[in-house]
Amino acid sequence: MPELPEVETVRRELAPWLTGRRILSAGRVAAPVGPKYARLERAVGQRIVAVLRRGKFLILPLSGGDELVIHLGMTGVLSPEPPPDHERVRLVLDGDEPRTLSFRDPRRFGRCVVVPRGDYRTLPTLAALGPEPLDSSFTPAALLASVVRSRAPLKQLLLSQRPVAGLGNIYVDEALWRARVHPLLPGRRLSLEAAARVHRATVEVLTAAIAARGTTLRDYRTVNGDVGAFGQRLDVYGHDGEPCRRCRRTLERIVVGARGTHFCPRCQRMPRSRARHSSEVS
Ligand SMILES: [Zn+2]
Known part of the structure; x- marks a missing residue:
């Protein structure tokens, strides 16, 4: 998509x-x-x-x-x-x-x-869109504020387009891997420090993907009929069963909200205890 x-x-x-x-x-x-x-x-x-x-x-x-x-x-x-x-x-x-x-x-x-x-x-999806990820209105604090009252997994929240506009299944997985945040982490357990990592990773991965003119998996073509070149640079999406490029642990695939989700179980650990997250809103 x-x-x-x-x-x-x-x-x-x-x-x-x-x-x-x-x-x-x-x-x-x-x-x-x-x-x-x-x-x-x-x-x-x-x-x-x-x-x-x-x-x-x-x-x-x-x-x-x-x-x-x-x-x-x-x-x-x-x-x-x-x-x-x-x-x-x-x-x-x-x-x-x-x-x-x-x-x-x-x-x-x-x-x-x-x-x-x-x-x-x-x-309605357009009417409710969150900030553009490459605009100054998208900040770690805004990202945190948009998810911190939700129990839903971060992956699902990011796909909703409300915390930030434009992410789909591929770039959410890539951003969370870069940020070392588990896709199942409930929004309410995201710390400001982790939100800053997700924010930075989102900006980085989208900027790099635009420069490569996108990712072609199957159907996507540019107007001129070309394929996007970013597919070769995906770190985690579609790489389940292969070693993580960062730590060599085997990447896994799970299903979150009916969407295939790729992550590294070592780099993207779920924090053990809720009490360790000072930013949590009860
Ligand atoms: Zn890893």
Whole structure:
């Protein structure tokens, strides 16, 4: 599933190509009527003012006061050529040579909708997103405050997008391994010191992954059809049964909230006693 680095890579490729173009037509192709690909006709006649990103959402402000919001879901791909199958949405843009932007979404977990600018009532995940991980509003204290009242495992909390936007299954595992924090640690047992490590690891892993243009496991491609190069640099995700690169202990895989979760049982020990955590809120 595309996470922040993959969506940011797509955004950077799309921005120079789409910004300033007027939308000549917009509509569903092989997609049922419903909320997933909705209100597209409202975009017709409006110009794309910018190509922005919030968490894993692409947000394209339009000149008429609306926004085109795209989420790639599990397997969504945006491309300048209509794909051979599973095309759900097609935009045609003006210019000396009209341009096409196609949204291919085989499993239909994606979204492509037009909403009034900033009106995310039909997009509750977007409405509730936590801070951008590479913004100054994301701090160790903010991270701690967002999890410290919860008994849920840290992995699950980070996947919720509320403590910080944009992390998915791959980069949560990578960040927690770098931070030496157990994925099952309840939010309420996170110390400020450990929150600082998770904060730093999150920033580091996302920055490195953006520089490598993301991770391709199966479906993700950049707009130009390239694969992301960060897959070779994953330390823990998908490496269960192999030795930890830091301590050589065999990495393990468990399931947390129905998601496969990879960690090192030596580097990422669960703290033994709750009483040892002075920051705990009772
Ligand atoms: Zn280790």
